[in-house]
Amino acid sequence: MAVRVQEEDFDVGLEFARFTEGRVDLGGVALFVGLVRGDGQTVSAMTLEHYPGMTERQLEAIEAEARARWKLDDALIVHRVGRMKPGDRIVLVMTGSAHRKDSLEACQFLIDWLKTKAPFWKFEEGQGGGKWVDAKESDDEAAKRWGG
Amino acid sequence: MAVRVQEEDFDVGLEFARFTEGRVDLGGVALFVGLVRGDGQTVSAMTLEHYPGMTERQLEAIEAEARARWKLDDALIVHRVGRMKPGDRIVLVMTGSAHRKDSLEACQFLIDWLKTKAPFWKFEEGQGGGKWVDAKESDDEAAKRWGG
Amino acid sequence: MKILYFASLKAKTGIGSEDVTPPASVGTVADLIDWLKGQGPGHADAFADLRLLRAAVNQEHAGFDAAIKEGDEIAFFPPVTGG
């Protein structure tokens, strides 16, 4: 179980290899990778700001909640902060369980929760300058599924 | 969109890199990796047999079904056949979409469907010899969620 | 007509595939099963418990009432057990 907030990029293959190395108890590993989306015109870059200290506390609380709800053998959250360009990786959630259902549901829960509860704020740069992005209601709806 | 049935192992990092290379339209990529589970005692190895020809047809049909139900920008299914040991990778499902909900739900749908509909049969070797594994009802239940 | 056997069905019949020419009265998968049962003890064993038998006609899952004809590829196997 691990939580990391970092400016550097992460390597999906390397993280997966470390996560599963030498293990024979995992029947399924679910991963979600969030990427910066953009058509190159409306959004040229974005910057993620966070609340250092609170972010780590929140991520650890979220992970503990997932472990309480599902049978997880391991979980990893890596979240980047700082300036990123379209196509860049932002966040990695990885969950491993004996059974695929637990790993998949916990992965979905973690990313929904991350998007709606963790103290990250997105600043988007485009042709007309930059602006702080407003929260979307659809994200709140996704988290409500889990009673959050 | 691609479907592969192969004896060789696959590299999760390489598949992810190829899947996302040069793209800025993907907001989320969901992956599921199925692994051979075993405690080293009851199951020492397993062999997956399949129905060549029908397998590929089924996988392509399943993938088309996922594309019809969710907004997917890309999908990949890699399924191994042959003899595998505990800890080995068996199957990779990867789905990419502008929005995380589509990628996650489609990934879960594909792996549920794969486990219950695709013509794969598992032969397990253990201390007491080998046997063909019987189908589990819980897998059928998982597929029924999707009306399958 | 080409018959394929997979997994435990292959183990019981002892063969992976065979070319057969059933009588003209065999018009469905169920008819074919009845006829194959009489082809030897391995076949009789393979088709003893139909609850655990599944079939495909020309690489599509098919019920036992599915029509079959000369040239078809018919496969028999247990319920799939995934990866």
Place this chain on the structure above:
Amino acid sequence: MKILYFASLKAKTGIGSEDVTPPASVGTVADLIDWLKGQGPGHADAFADLRLLRAAVNQEHAGFDAAIKEGDEIAFFPPVTGG
């Protein structure tokens, strides 16, 4: 009392953090907001629309009725927008 501002709140106040000593009558987050509003035009702007304001007390999400005391770390920010 340490006050932190994030995202658009930081842009509006023009500062990321400040140490303040509000009067003893300030006992809740709501009291603190009322008091901070009077600290300058940037602060007035930042706290003009409370529907888009969220707060944390000592790194935990908190309602505006949450009690605060000397030594606490109070953060103000818009609703989170994830990664």
